[in-house]
Each structure stands twice: as structure tokens, then as C-alpha cells.
Amino acid sequence: MIAQIRPSQLAAWLESVKEFGSPAVLDVREPCELQMASIKAEGFELITIPMGVIPARLHELNPSQPLACLCHHGARSMQVAYFLKARGFNHLANIAGGINAWSAEVDPTVPRY
Template identity: 75%
Template structure:
């Protein structure tokens, strides 16, 4: 089962996740989306890999590291989280509501689009 966390719950998830290694937020949005709205790493490593190129770039991710997936609203990130889980990634979560919710719950300076 993949954990669903809201952006407002991220700091709690990060704290728990650290027992399994250094946590990562994997932003799976497209480069054009990243230019519109991006987050800053704060207490986690930020990795940006568009959803469509996750399979060929899978070796850039550590299956033992806790990973929380992020997209615009949470649908693409859920697909990536499921993909990772099916390939043996042990600690995977989906940031439900995506960067849209991130803006409203954590950081209103992040533009909504």
C-alpha cells in the first residue's frame, strides 16, 4: 500500500522516513511545469525526473531511500509511486494534492497553475 500524504503532513512523514534513510521528494512534472512553479528542498533531497522518463532513469533512484512523489494534483505522482513500489522500492509515498496543494498548505509563494 502506498501512503497518501498531504503537503501539510510532509514534515511528519520526513521525520518518520528518516529511520529508513535520507528522504527524497521526486517531482515528476514536466520541465515546462517546473519553470512555472517549483519547490525548494527543505529537510529532503529534491530530484526532478519527468514521469515519462522514469523507466530509463530508474537507476538514478535508490530503492532503499524513502521517496515521496509529487506532481501537479497527485495523479501522475500516484502512478509513479505505484511503478516504484512494483519494482521493489520499499518506502514510497504519494503527495496527494500535488504542488497545487503545496501552494495552499505549505508555501503560498509557490505559484498555482
């Protein structure tokens, strides 16, 4: 099962998976979306790989590293989380509501689009 966490719950999830390795947020939005709005990596590594190139760049990800997937609203990131789960990644979460919810719950300075 892939955990569904709200942006406001990310810190607790990161803490809960530290025993498995240094956790990261995998932002799967397109480069143009990243230019419009991005999160600050505070207490975690931020990895940015667009959803469409995840298969070709899978070798850049560590299957044992805990990953919380992020997109605009949570649908693309959930698809990526299922894709990674099917390829042996074990410690996954989907950030439900995506960066849109991040702006509302965590950092209102992050633009909404």
C-alpha cells in the same frame, strides 16, 4: 500500500522514514511545469525526473531511499509510486493534491497553474 500524505504532512512523513535513509521528494512533472512552479528543498533532497522518463532513468533512484512523489495534483505521482513499488521500492508516499495543494497548504508564494 502507498501512503497518501498532504503537503502539510510531509515534514512528519520525512521524520517517520529517516531510519530507512535520507528521504527525498521525487517531482515527476515536466520541465516546463518546473519552470512555472517549484518547491524549496528544506530538510529533504529534491529529485526531478519527468514521469515519462522514469523507466529509462530508474537506475538514478535508490530503492532503499524513502521517496515522496509529487506532481501537479497527485495523479501522475501516484502512478509513479505504484511503478516504483512494483520494482522493489519500499518506503513511498504520494503527495496528494500535488504542487497545487503545496501552494495552498505550505507555501503560498508557489504559483498555482
